[in-house]
Amino acid sequence: MQTEKVIEYIVTWLKDYARNAKMKGFVVGVSGGIDSAVTSTLCAKTGLDVLCIEMPIHQSEKQVNRADRHIDWLVQNFSNVSRQPVDLTPVFDNLVAALPKVENEEERFMSLANTRARLRMTTLYYFAALKGYLVAGTGNKVEDFGVGFYTKYGDGGVDLSPIADLLKTEVYELGKVLEINQDIMDAPPTDGLWGDNRTDEDQIGASYPELEWAMKMDDEGKSAGDFTGRQQEVFSIYKKLNRANKHKMVPIPICEIPNSLKTTD
Known part of the structure; x- marks a missing residue:
């Protein structure tokens, strides 16, 4: 860079x-x-x-x-x-x-x-x-x-x-x-939200370099089955958190009302 x-x-x-x-x-x-x-x-x-x-x-x-x-x-x-x-x-x-x-x-x-x-x-x-x-x-x-x-x-x-x-x-x-x-x-990186010394890695279960690797593998279309051992563990952690927190990363869902319901008969 x-x-x-x-x-x-x-x-x-x-x-x-x-x-x-x-x-x-x-x-x-x-x-x-x-x-x-x-x-x-x-x-x-x-x-x-x-x-x-x-x-x-x-x-x-x-x-x-x-x-x-x-x-x-x-x-x-x-x-x-x-x-x-x-x-x-x-x-x-x-x-x-x-x-x-x-x-x-x-x-x-x-x-x-x-x-x-x-x-x-x-x-x-x-x-x-x-x-x-x-x-x-x-x-x-x-x-x-x-x-x-x-x-x-x-x-x-x-x-x-x-x-x-x-x-x-x-x-x-x-x-x-x-x-x-x-x-x-x-x-060590920490969010500082707990009033103790726990780090981000303590909470997530993987380091940032490991998560960066998993993010790259995910972008390349890899799946957990493509890896073994620690790599498989890290990739699974990444995918689990990515799915669970997707609601933070996408726009707020809007209930779009069909036009047919907005018009009077």
């Missing part, structure tokens, strides 16, 4: 999109991970206003520190970047307290994890509307179009997606050239 040219292309695309939309800049949720670090840096390079939002919800201290250091670095190197911390922990806790109790708390863990992402989306759009900015998404190609590893109307709720045509390994290539902090480059 011609990394420098890809960076230039994305920066130009971001700048052109914002200007055509008559928007002043971008708001980005910064988590301490590689995707948000690269996205926020690309936005910063446009020269337009960039507001980096920190939104911890019972967050790991390591994640918070990585996010802080990255935003510090951006502010020091780009005069168009500003930061806004928003502690969503009490908001989340109050919402959980207001919801009806369930017999088995483990049954709602996934629902509450997705609720965290949706609270963050709401926060990003609050500041976007307040300042006339666009919400820049941080999803990569494997997450957005392969396994659907994101929250519908959470981190999937954005105005534009600058890195969604890049594989995770390609995002790391950009990160190296953009000189993203090494602690972010080295950190």
Whole structure:
């Protein structure tokens, strides 16, 4: 990949999109991970206003520190970047307290994890509307179009997606050239929605390079029967998640009423 040219292309695309939309800049949720670090840096390079939002919800201290250091670095190197911390922990806790109790708390863990992402989306759009900015998404190609590893109307709720045509390994290539902090480059990818240290690989059961391979094989029309051992396992994981999360990747289904029912007899 011609990394420098890809960076230039994305920066130009971001700048052109914002200007055509008559928007002043971008708001980005910064988590301490590689995707948000690269996205926020690309936005910063446009020269337009960039507001980096920190939104911890019972967050790991390591994640918070990585996010802080990255935003510090951006502010020091780009005069168009500003930061806004928003502690969503009490908001989340109050919402959980207001919801009806369930017999088995483990049954709602996934629902509450997705609720965290949706609270963050709401926060990003609050500041976007307040300042006339666009919400820049941080999803990569494997997450957005392969396994659907994101929250519908959470981190999937954005105005534009600058890195969604890049594989995770390609995002790391950009990160190296953009000189993203090494602690972010080295950190295992995580969605940070669980209040613990579980990684994306822990949740999915496969690494991003493995998923990228499976996505390529699927595009080539391969099936699980074409592989054995670990390759067959990874391909099956990919296909299972791709099918289960297809509803996130296609337009919302519309009940189209036949014209014959819309006309009177």
